[in-house]
Amino acid sequence: MRDLDSDTRDTEAVDLGALAGSLGFLLRLSQLVSFRDFYDDLGGFGIRPGEISALFVIADNPGIRQGVVARHLMIKRAHMAKMVRAMESDGLVSRSVPADDRRAVELKLTDSGRARVATLSEPFRRHEARPVPGLTRRDEAELKRLLRKYLSLPEPEGRP
Amino acid sequence: MRDLDSDTRDTEAVDLGALAGSLGFLLRLSQLVSFRDFYDDLGGFGIRPGEISALFVIADNPGIRQGVVARHLMIKRAHMAKMVRAMESDGLVSRSVPADDRRAVELKLTDSGRARVATLSEPFRRHEARPVPGLTRRDEAELKRLLRKYLSLPEPEGRP
């Protein structure tokens, strides 16, 4: 889980050419690095990035429709259906059909789901609070700001 | 290929809570967006991000060992073996065992592989030259700089 099979030791110098200037390439590698860090810190809880995202969003938005979760997390609806089913059979979320649109499904955490989020919140907070290797705090804040801008996400409270 | 199944239209406002401050979450979403853009521009060539990366690296570093490519592209060795095999049977790369280490495999492009790279280079360059929606040119340069710093990649020539 923590072995990326890529000894990080610098072997031969490699010319990445045009790749070094490619946003997509840099994002792909960065995501792999950050997922490795995620598993290093939180792998012991048996949680995966997709799951924790969905759990946290449902926790913060009780009664949210599963399609809305999927849209905001950029998860395919077909995949979301499976994930929700798994979380339901794990007893973490409950599904209910709203009266005003009987096609939809609204999601809430069960007591068990809330307990799970409570268990994960502090380790997740600590994970996120850790300094990012190689980046200053300013770098880190700026990187997150630019990624949010790229994603058209609003800046959290505070600085305008 | 170009339909992410997530209508980008803003539906209900969703509180992303701690996720909005999570580097891993922001990187994951950003990578999905950039891959969608990649496919929009280059999907017609039947190429995938992993393949084009490997082809370009081999093109820029003829004779590179496949394990070295895997390390720098953060691709698992097991997956790399399959990918190289596929590229070989497509006639794009040739494999040769160096005399000084008969365990290793060195990779070069075939004429056909060079032709493929030539075909892809200009569309890829245009793709990368396109303004990134939502970001100014300064934003884009700064974002790439911070990602390279995060990845411990050297800055390309020019500004120190």
Added chain:
DNA sequence: TATTGTTATACTCTATAACTATA
């Protein structure tokens, strides 16, 4: 007609381990 969620299928990527042949 369009939308929500579902199922089914296939493919990519990843993770792991066991294996070989070399070093």
Added chain:
DNA sequence: TATAGTTATAGAGTATAACAATA
């Protein structure tokens, strides 16, 4: 013993299409 590559297997994630129920 350790390394480079290979094979096999399993799983997660994703893409696609077709479907039922509802709007």
